[in-house]
Amino acid sequence: MSPVAHTDLPPPITTARRRALAAFWNGAIDWDADMAGYCTLRAGGRAEALIKAGSRAELCRLIRWLEDHAVRWRVIGRGSNILVSGQGFRGVLIVLQGDFRAISRNGGGSAPAAAGVVVEAGAGCPLPKLVAWCGRQGLAGLEFMTGIPGSVGGAVCMNAGAWGRAVGDCLDFVGFVDREGRSRRVPRSGLVFSYRRLQPREAVLNDAVITGAGFVLQPGEPGEIQERCREYLARRREKQPGGVASAGSFFKNPAGDSAGRLIEAAGLKGFRSGRAMVSFEHANFIVNTGQASADEIIELMNEIQKRVFRASGIMLEPEVHLL
Ligand SMILES: Cc1cc2nc3c(=O)[nH]c(=O)nc-3n(C[C@H](O)[C@H](O)[C@H](O)COP(=O)(O)OP(=O)(O)OC[C@H]3O[C@@H](n4cnc5c(N)ncnc54)[C@H](O)[C@@H]3O)c2cc1C
Known part of the structure; x- marks a missing residue:
């Protein structure tokens, strides 16, 4: 096989910038982070720095600093659909935790009451946690996501889906922080979902951080919802390899084929x-x-x-x- 073609890398973070970032950020910074530990493929090069942000205020402060100091950055979720090449990632990877893992009922969405109950989940919330929580609360609609190991933010960004349904089908709104550190809540009318892709209608939000999402769900019987989750999981286990490191389906399905x-x-x-x-x-x-x-x-x-x-x-x- 031919060797992997390496692409041009952006310049590394300078020593002066590293020192300034270390002085600015109160929390831990994982310098030279081994991304194998942050991806379900259990492989990956190193990221120059990885920082965990636990609240919206922290995130906005961090983004503003990185933008002001021209440091490249990107938010990742639970690493179940990414791979960092052997060249590594030049810049700062941000992981959302703390407040971003919260789930609450009646998130103040825009869906009319008749459409269902709106549940708001932070972008850092693991999907398995959200699906299990909805089952216990007797809220139906997310069962098809059972077995997808990502976060809410990753699933919204990827418009993750299974069994003919996708995350975009059940969203009421998505919360963003743009690259200038400003918070926004965008109703579903402002979002375009396509196969494994979310595109906000406003271009300024294209590279923004997803901070959370509101899901429109239907009241249901907890036992029945949990039973449907078990069925989806059993169907998944019949078709997919279990107990191995992977990123799920590696390639997109071409139109009309698999x-x-x-x-x-x-x-x-x-x-x-x-x-x-x-x-x-x-x-x-x-x-x-x-x-x-x-x-x-x-x-x-x-x-x-x-x-x-x-x-x-x-x-x-x-x-x-x-x-
Ligand atoms: C065993 C297995 C089964 C899977 N089954 C399915 C399946 O059935 N259907 C399916 O669609 N996928 C499936 N996947 C793939 C994956 O779980 C989903 O794509 C998931 O939504 C990715 O979420 P994540 O948090 O891991 O995102 P990551 O992999 O960390 O990131 C994916 C992308 O989203 C971006 N991103 C993540 N969080 C944010 C945020 N808060 N704001 C802005 N951008 C963000 C990242 O920068 C990256 O570009 C599977 C993966 C595995 C390992």
């Missing part, structure tokens, strides 16, 4: 690059069989794209975001 079918038809089940392998159970899963490096995974991704293209004329597009 990436898994194309990869299987190209004879690639079990195909490997080092310790990264195409799963035997589900051909659209790249699994880390041990200590695979990010570059082994990227090499495998490139090779799959090349071979599927040769076999079918279709160029697969990664669903996983490469940072």
Whole structure:
């Protein structure tokens, strides 16, 4: 296989900026963070710095500082759909925790009362926690998300979906902090959802941080909701590899076809690059069989794209975001 083609990297954070950031930020900074510890693929290069923000005030303060000092940054969620290449991430990665994990009923949404109950969840809230909470509260609508391991912020950003439904279908509003550190709440009429993508109508929000979302849910019987969750989980376990490091489906499904079918038809089940392998159970899963490096995974991704293209004329597009 050909070596991974490295792209031009932005310049590193200067020593003076590092010192200034360390003096400015009261909390911990994980310098030179090993991203294998922050991604479900359990692989990845290093991020120059990783910072956890626990409240909106902290987040806004941090973003303003980073913007004022021209330091590149990006927010990540639970790392279940990202991969940082072996070159690493130049800049600061931000993880939302603390207040951003909260869930509350009647989040003051814009949905008319007849449409259902609005539940507001912070962007850092793990989806499994939100789905379980809704089940206990007798609120139906999010069962289809059972087994998706991301955060609310990641799921909204990716318009995550399963079984013919997607997050965008049940949203009332999304909360943002823009790149100047200003908070905004945008009703669903201001958002365009498409396959694995959210695009706010206002361009200024395109690279903004999602801070939370309001979901419109229906009252239901807790036992029945929890039973539906168990059924979705059982269906998932039949089709997907369990107990292995992966990012779920690696490629987007091309219109009218399935990436898994194309990869299987190209004879690639079990195909490997080092310790990264195409799963035997589900051909659209790249699994880390041990200590695979990010570059082994990227090499495998490139090779799959090349071979599927040769076999079918279709160029697969990664669903996983490469940072
Ligand atoms: C076993 C397994 C099964 C999966 N099944 C599914 C499935 O059925 N359906 C599906 O759609 N996905 C699935 N996924 C993929 C993944 O879980 C989803 O895409 C999830 O929504 C990603 O959330 P995250 O918090 O992990 O985001 P991350 O992977 O951390 O980030 C994904 C992207 O979102 C951005 N982002 C994250 N948080 C924010 C924020 N607060 N504000 C702005 N941008 C943000 C990141 O910068 C990045 O570009 C699966 C993954 C695994 C490992």
